[in-house]
Amino acid sequence: MAVHDLATPAVAWYDANARDLPWRSPDATPWGVLVSEVMLQQTPVSRVLPAWLDWMARWPTPSDLAADAPGEAIRAWGRLGYPRRALRLHECAVAIVASHGGEVPADVDELLRLPGIGAYTARAVAAFAYRQRHPVVDTNVRRLVARAVAGLPDAGPTTTARDLVAVADLLPTEPELAARTSVAFMELGALVCTARSPRCTDCPLVAVCEFRRSGAALPAGPTRRPQRYAGTDRQVRGLILAVLRTSTGPVPRTAIDVVWPDADQRHRALTGLVADGLVREVGSDRFSLPG
DNA sequence: GAACCGTGGCT
DNA sequence: TAGCCAAGGTT
Secondary structure (H helix, E strand, O other): OOOOOOHHHHHHHHHHHOOOOHHHOOOOOHHHHHHHHHHOOOOOHHHHHHHHHHHHHHOOOHHHHHOOOHHHHHHHHOOOOOOHHHHHHHHHHHHHHHHHOOOOOOOHHHHHOOOOOOHHHHHHHHHHOOOOOOOOOOHHHHHHHHHHOOOOOOOOOOOHHHHHHHHHOOOOOOHHHHHHHHHHHHHHHHHOOOOOOOOHHHOOOOOOOHHHHHOOOOOOOOOOOOOOOOOOHHHHHHHHHHHHHOOOOOEEHHHHHOOOOOHHHHHHHHHHHHHOOOOEEOOOOEEEOOO
C-alpha cells in the first residue's frame, strides 16, 4: 500500500526534465517502441540511439524485418551486445506476421509469448505503445521504489510477482496517466535516483522518500556480484561474431582461428554460437551469419 | 535462484 | 587501472 503519492511529483518532474527520445515521440509506432525496449535491455541509451534510427529506417514494420534474413538483423545489431537479442527480434517479427497480422499485439499475455519479450518488456510495450495501465518494473523502478517506499538503500534480488504488485499500487487509475507515471519512474531512476550517486537535491520525491527520511547513507561496496568478462567464452563469442558481421560471405575456419589462441575455448564458443542460431556452418569448415 | 549471455564508457 | 555499470531474458 502506498503511503505517499509518488506519481504526481514524478510526472510533473518528467514533463519538465525528460530526455527527448525518438521512441517516446507520439509518432513512434508500437514496433518502434518494441525495438527500442529490446535494444535497451542492458545497453545504454547513448549507444541505442543511432542503432535504433538505422534499424527503423531499414525495417519500419515487423513485415519488413521478417522478410529479411536473420543474419542481416545480427549484422545491423552491430556492437550493441548480447546479439541473441537481434535474433530474437527477428523471430519476434516473424511471429508477429504469422500470428498477429503484422501488427504488434497490444495484450500483455500475447506479448509475453513473443521470443525475447519478458515481464518487463511486455508491459513496457503495452504501456508505452498502447497507453495501458501496467506496472513497468525495470532495475531503475525497483531501485526507486526500494528507496522511496521501503526506505532501503537498494532493491534486493528480483521477486517479480511481488514487484509487480508493489508498483501497481503506485500507479494512478487512469491508463494514460498511469503510462506517463511509469515512464516518469524509469526516467527518474535513470537520471536522478541512480545506483551509486543519487542526486537527491534534484529529486522531486525528496520530501516523501523513506530512505532519505531514514538519514542512512548508501553502502560503499558493490551491490551485486561483479561479472567477469575478459577471457570468458562471451568475449570469444563476441570476437568470432565480429569477424562474421564484417564479412559479406562465408569465412573459412582459419579466419576464425586467429581471433583467440586457445583452440578448446574457440571451439566451445563457435559450437555455442551455432547452437544458438547466431552462426551457420556452410559447406565444410566455412561459417556465416544465418541466411 | 544462479549462471549465462556483449560491449564500451566512466571513475 | 580494474572494476563498476547500463530500460532483461532464458535456461
